Structure formats: structure tokens, C-alpha cells
Amino acid sequence: MTWTSFPLYVYLTTALWIVGLLFLIFVKSKTYSWFAAVFLVLGVGGLACFTINLWISLDRPPFRTLGETRLWYSIFLSVIGIIIYYRWKIFWMLAYTLTLAVLFMFINIMSPETFDKTLMPALQSPWFIPHVVVYIIAYAFLAVSSLTALKGLVLMKKNMDYDPTLKLADNMVYLGFAFLTFGLLFGALWAKEAWGNYWTWDPKETWALLTWLVYLIYIHLRIRKKSNTTQALWILTFAFIVLLICWFGLNYLPAAQNSVHIYTS
Amino acid sequence: MHTDIDNSEKTSKQIWERPWGFKESILINLALLIAGFVLEFVLSEYKITLPGWPINLVIAIGLIVVFWISSRFLNKGITSFLSSVPAAVISISFVMFLVLLMAFIPQQRQEGWIQTWGLTHLKNSWPYLFSAIYLLAVLGHTIFKRLNKFNLKNIAFFLNHAGLWILIASASLGAADLKIFNMNLVLDRAIFMAEDENGTMQQLPFAIKLLEFDIEEYPPSLAIIDNESSKIVTKKGDKLFDVNAGSKFNWDAWQFEILQYISKAKYKDGQYESSSIMGATPAVEVKAVNVNSGTEKSGWISAGNFMYEKQLMPLDETLSLAMTIQSPKKFSSKLRIFKTVSEYQDAEIIVNKPIEAFGYKIYQVGYDEKMGKWSKMSAIQLIRDPWLPAVYTGIFMILAGSLYLALTGKSKTNKD
Numbered sequence: 282m283t284w285t286s287f288p289l290y291v292y293l294t295t296a297l298w299i300v301g302l303l304f305l306i307f308v309k310s311k312t313y314s315w316f317a318a319v320f321l322v323l324g325v326g327g328l329a330c331f332t333i334n335l336w337i338s339l340d341r342p343p344f345r346t347l348g349e350t351r352l353w354y355s356i357f358l359s360v361i362g363i364i365i366y367y368r369w370k371i372f373w374m375l376a377y378t379l380t381l382a383v384l385f386m387f388i389n390i391m392s393p394e395t396f397d398k399t400l401m402p403a404l405q406s407p408w409f410i411p412h413v414v415v416y417i418i419a420y421a422f423l424a425v426s427s428l429t430a431l432k433g434l435v436l437m438k439k440n441m442d443y444d445p446t447l448k449l450a451d452n453m454v455y456l457g458f459a460f461l462t463f464g465l466l467f468g469a470l471w472a473k474e475a476w477g478n479y480w481t482w483d484p485k486e487t488w489a490l491l492t493w494l495v496y497l498i499y500i501h502l503r504i505r506k507k508s509n510t511t512q513a514l515w516i517l518t519f520a521f522i523v524l525l526i527c528w529f530g531l532n533y534l535p536a537a538q539n540s541v542h543i544y545t546s
Numbered sequence: 547m548h549t550d551i552d553n554s555e556k557t558s559k560q561i562w563e564r565p566w567g568f569k570e571s572i573l574i575n576l577a578l579l580i581a582g583f584v585l586e587f588v589l590s591e592y593k594i595t596l597p598g599w600p601i602n603l604v605i606a607i608g609l610i611v612v613f614w615i616s617s618r619f620l621n622k623g624i625t626s627f628l629s630s631v632p633a634a635v636i637s638i639s640f641v642m643f644l645v646l647l648m649a650f651i652p653q654q655r656q657e658g659w660i661q662t663w664g665l666t667h668l669k670n671s672w673p674y675l676f677s678a679i680y681l682l683a684v685l686g687h688t689i690f691k692r693l694n695k696f697n698l699k700n701i702a703f704f705l706n707h708a709g710l711w712i713l714i715a716s717a718s719l720g721a722a723d724l725k726i727f728n729m730n731l732v733l734d735r736a737i738f739m740a741e742d743e744n745g746t747m748q749q750l751p752f753a754i755k756l757l758e759f760d761i762e763e764y765p766p767s768l769a770i771i772d773n774e775s776s777k778i779v780t781k782k783g784d785k786l787f788d789v790n791a792g793s794k795f796n797w798d799a800w801q802f803e804i805l806q807y808i809s810k811a812k813y814k815d816g817q818y819e820s821s822s823i824m825g826a827t828p829a830v831e832v833k834a835v836n837v838n839s840g841t842e843k844s845g846w847i848s849a850g851n852f853m854y855e856k857q858l859m860p861l862d863e864t865l866s867l868a869m870t871i872q873s874p875k876k877f878s879s880k881l882r883i884f885k886t887v888s889e890y891q892d893a894e895i896i897v898n899k900p901i902e903a904f905g906y907k908i909y910q911v912g913y914d915e916k917m918g919k920w921s922k923m924s925a926i927q928l929i930r931d932p933w934l935p936a937v938y939t940g941i942f943m944i945l946a947g948s949l950y951l952a953l954t955g956k957s958k959t960n961k962d
Binding site: 460 | 631635639641645875900931934945948
């Protein structure tokens with residue numbers, strides 16, 4: 282299996298998700314809400330199927346290129362959205378995560394990548410998979426937290442009750458931040474085994490630290506009850522921009538071209 | 547968590563009137579930042595060198611004692627400020643500001659004001675030192691304050707904060723005891739001189755001989771390239787073409803068939819033949835047919851190396867069929883490490899699998915890339931990092947604390 286068959290899977294997954302979402306919108310009966318779940322989960326299954334096949338035919342974990350990370354991101358994001366919906370009944374979150382997942386898959390269709398089986402020796406480590414997977418999970422939670430922050434800002438402007446939204450944002454940040462910390466420290470432990478240094482101020486490390494620090498600031502601001510909530514929410518929205526620079530932007534920074542973290546294309 | 551001090555902060559409060567809040571916190575950090583950069587400017591030729599063992603240990607313990615005494619006996623106003631949210635948020639922002647500068651300014655020597663103000667070596671500058679000490683002070687006071695009412699619920703808090711303290715302190719103070727040596731080993735020669743970080747040669751208390759250097763490579767592939775730019779034009783998303791004998795593939799109007807693949811071949815009179823001499827290169831014999839024009843060609847293709855020129859198969863004026871350069875899959879060195887002439891141990895090092903010998907970790911770093919699999923040189927690195935156990939203690943404390951955060955979320959950790 283190569284990337285050439287990817288569009289087929291994307292169309293299938295997108296169709297399944299649309300059916301699931303339409304079900305939830307138009308069929309209000311509780312009994313049928315589980316019917317929608319079948320479509321939503323089947324959609325994720327389609328993507329997972331493609332990923333597993335890609336993994337097998339590549340003979341290496343598909344984490345090496347930006348497109349490969351986008352694929353994982355789509356999977357985790359949709360899973361988180363589905364769980365949040367069935368756990369807390371937040372429909373807009375489901376719609377948002379699925380839309381974002383579809384968007385990321387279409388980016389992959391528009392800019393397909395070369396099918397490359399090689400993996401440099403430094404990346405052949407038991408740390409490779411946990412390091413990338415926890416980061417992608419963190420990114421998925423933090424994306425959700427930023428959107429929640431935006432919703433909070435809108436509610437605030439409309440003088441509506443934003444307390445539950447804030448609580449959700451905080452919980453997403455705590456979860457995302459915990460995974461972000463895992464990713465950062467797994468990376469340090471791996472680097473020590475591969476290069477002898479746990480921290481070398483590689484551009485990706487610098488930006489990952491910046492991302493970690495912004496969320497750390499948000500968490501501390503929110504501890505204080507009388508802190509300015511608007512400010513905290515803006516910081517949370519802004520934090521996601523730092524995260525995106527760390528994830529994608531770095532590939533375009535001339536200073537970062539020698540980084541081991543540059544995705545190959 | 548910190549609400550007991552926050553409640554009393556009034557909006558009508560004069561600046562520097564207790565209790566201190568964000569304004570005071572920002573001013574303190576700005577003062578430290580400016581003082582740091584001024585010191586950097588004034589002492590621009592003086593390089594900060596942190597003391598090594600055992601003075602660094604004394605400093606670490608000294609910091610803990612000072613923060614403990616200050617949190618117990620110092621003026622309550624100051625200590626409760628140092629363990630407050632405004633102090634935490636602004637001290638993190640201070641660090642973040644410096645890291646942000648590092649992200650945008652290349653950290654290498656440059657001439658001019660950027661150098662004199664310390665902006666090119668921030669991780670070794672006065673502002674950085676001040677921000678680290680201040681952050682340790684804030685963290686220290688916060689930890690000691692929480693220790694007063696230590697209970698099970700606070701364990702995650704303690705793991706995260708004390709873990710970070712230990713990590714920052716041991717990584718910064720331990721840097722002075724870090725020893726890094728580089729060696730370029732040559733086959734069958736015992737070497738006991740190694741280059742340190744400053745490029746000076748030093749004698750090691752042992753010698754290392756390279757017994758064997760091994761390299762495994764990924765098989766090469768074939769691709770259609772643009773004659774002018776040498777870039778691959780094969781449609782993205784597709785596999786590159788396999789080199790195995792008998793395999794067939796199409797591209798546009800072209801049909802290809804691999805007649806022969808020799809993984810190690812030498813070139814002789816326009817032909818390639820199997821050989822294991824040094825510099826042998828992979829080569830394939832390919833037949834190409836254009837179904838539109840009926841053109842038929844066959845010939846040899848090879849990626850080329852230090853011995854042989856690369857060999858392409860031109861299809862037309864603009865395109866050629868070419869072989870990709872092999873990339874390394876795994877490389878390793880078999881070493882013999884001598885304590886004395888008769889006392890030695892043998893070991894193998896691979897990337898990601900260092901070994902330990904005489905207090906050093908030995909890493910496989912590289913080889914002579916021009917020679918590729920025929921390299922007789924293996925580059926290794928020796929690292930001695932006595933503070934590593936302390937750094938790892940910090941890392942594992944934070945990992946455990948984060949696990950708790952992930953499992954409970956905000957609601958549970960924040961009830962007190």
C-alpha cells in the first residue's frame with residue numbers, strides 16, 4: 282500500500298463521518314445515537330486501516346514525514362472528539378475535531394509525499410514511537426483546548442455563562458500538558474542514548490520548550506481565582522500558534538535545517 | 547492553591563505596598579533582566595564559568611539551605627510573594643523571553659553589538675544565570691511552603707515542582723563536570739588521545755582499538771530524474787522502483803524491466819560484473835521500451851561512489867532513469883578497550899546503543915561518509931556525566947507528577 286490509494290480511504294472516512302454527524306443532528310432519539318457511533322468509529326477504522334497497511338509496506342513506523350504525522354493527528358483528534366461527545370455530550374467539539382481531521386487528510390491529498398522506506402540509524406530506537414505518539418496526542422488535546430478558549434471568549438463577549446467552557450479548557454490543557462511533558466522528557470531520555478546529551482538546544486527543542494512554557498504560564502494563571510480570565514484565554518489561543526510553529530513552521534526556518542527534527546519530504 | 551494571598555490584594559494598593567502582585571513581580575524581573583544585560587555588556591570579554599566538583603555540590607546544597615531558612619524565618623511578605631502565582635507566572639515568562647531570543651538569534655559568535663550584549667551566547671549569559679537562580683528561588687519557596695501542609699494530595703505537586711528544581715539545578719551545575727571527547731578511530735590502531743570540546747588533544751586513561759567497522763545499507767531504488775536539475779520527477783506518493791531482477795514497472799509511455807541486479811559490482815569495459823573488491827557498487831541492467839514511439843534501449847545503471855562514476859540511462863533530452871544513492875540502515879563498530887596492554891575488554895557500539903567503560907559512555911557517531919561502506923574510520927564520542935543520576939531523578943519525578951495530572955485533570959488537583 283502506498284500513498285496513491287490514500288484518497289480512497291479519505292473519501293470513505295469523510296462520508297462515514299458525515300453520515301454519523303447528520304444522524305446526530307436530525308435523529309434526536311437516544312436509541313439511535315449509538316447508531317451514529319458505529320459510523321463515526323468505522324470512519325476512524327478506515328484511517329487506521331490505511332495507516333497499518335502503510336506501516337507494514339514501509340517496514341518502519343510511519344512517523345518520519347510531516348504527512349505521516351498529519352495522518353496520526355487526524356486519527357487521534359477524531360478519537361478524542363468522539364470520546365468527548367459520548368462522555369460529555371459536547372456536539373460542537375465532535376464536529377470541530379472531525380472537520381479538523383478531514384482538513385489535515387485533505388492537506389495530505391493535495392501535497393502527496395514520496396514513499397520512502399529508509400529510516401536513519403538515529404531514529405531506529407524504541408523511543409521513536411512513544412516520543413512521537415505522545416506528542417501527537419498532546420497536540421490533539423491542545424488544539425481542542427484552544428478552540429474551547431475561543432468559544433469562552435465569545436461567550437464572555439455575549440455575557441453568557443462561560444464557566445463550564447472554562448472548566449473544559451482547563452481539563453484539556455492539563456491532559457495535553459501532561460502528554461507534552463511526556464514527549465519532551467522522552468525526547469531527552471532518547472537523546473541521551475543516541476547522542477550522549479539530553480538537551481542540545483536544537484531548534485526543535487527550543488520551540489518545544491517555548492510551547493511547554495506558554496502552557497505552563499496558562500496553568501499558573503488559572504490557579505489564581507481572581508486572575509484576569511480574558512487574558513488567560515487569549516494566552517491559550519496564542520499558545521496554539523507557538524505549538525504550530527514548533528510543529529510545522531520549523532521546517533521553513535533556515536536556522537533549523539540541520540536539526541534532526543526536520544521532517545523529510 | 548495560592549488563593550490565601552491573592553484575596554488580600556487590593557486594586558487601590560500603592561506599588562511596593564504588601565502584598566506584592568503582578569506589578570511588583572514584573573518590576574523585579576525587569577530589574578534582573580536589565581542588570582543581567584548590563585553586566586554582560588560591561589564584562590563582555592569575561593566568560594562565565596561555573597565551578598566544578600565539589601563546589602557545585604556545595605552550591606546546590608547551599609541554595610536549598612538558603613531557601614529553606616528564608617522560607618522559615620525571613621519576612622513573611624517576601625516569602626509569601628516568592629511562592630505566589632504572580633512570582634511564578636512572571637519568572638516563567640522571564641525564562642520564556644530568553645528562550646524566545648534564543649529561538650530567533652543564531653547562537654554562534656558574531657561581531658558587533660549582538661555579541662557584546664550577550665545575545666549570541668544566551669545560555670551562558672548573566673541574564674540567563676539570573677533567571678535560573680530566580681526561578682529556583684521561586685520554585686524553592688513554593689515547595690517549602692507546601693511541605694508545611696504536606697499530605698497525599700500534594701504528592702503530585704511536590705513531584706512536579708521538586709522534580710523541576712532538581713532537573714534545572716543538576717543540569718546547570720552539573721554542566722561543569724561534563725566531559726566530552728571525540729575520537730576518530732582507524733582500523734587496527736590503538737589510540738589513547740582524544741579531542742576535547744575546545745579542540746585540544748588530551749590523553750585518556752585507556753586506549754581504544756577499532757577491530758571492525760560494519761555498515762548495512764538500504765537497497766538502492768530507481769527513479770526518473772530531470773536531466774538538468776537531477777531532481778526526481780516520479781509522481782509523488784508513488785514508490786520508487788525496486789531493483790530486484792525480473793521486476794517490471796511503467797512510467798508514462800515507458801515500460802521497464804530489470805534484467806539483472808548486482809549488489810556489489812565492478813565496472814569493466816562498459817559492463818558490470820559481480821565483485822567484492824573495495825569500491826564495488828550496486829548496478830542494474832535495465833530494458834526500456836517506449837510504447838508510443840517504439841524506441842527500445844537497454845543498459846546499465848549505477849549510483850556511483852568514490853570509485854565509479856554514476857551511470858544513468860537517458861530516455862530523451864529531458865529525462866533519465868537513475869539509481870538513488872544508498873542510505874545507511876545501521877552502522878556499528880567492534881572495539882577493544884585497553885586498560886593495560888594485557889587487560890582489555892571487547893564491545894560493540896551501535897547508534898542508539900552506547901556502551902559503558904571506565905566511567906565513560908561510548909557512542910557511535912559517524913564514519914567516513916565519502917567512503918561509505920568501505921570506510922576504515924569510525925567516529926566515536928566519549929561522555930562522562932557524573933550528574934546524570936540527579937538529572938534523571940528530576941526527569942522521573944516530573945514524569946510521575948505529569949501522569950497524576952493526566953489521570954486526574956484540574957478539578958482534583960485544585961480543590962484545596
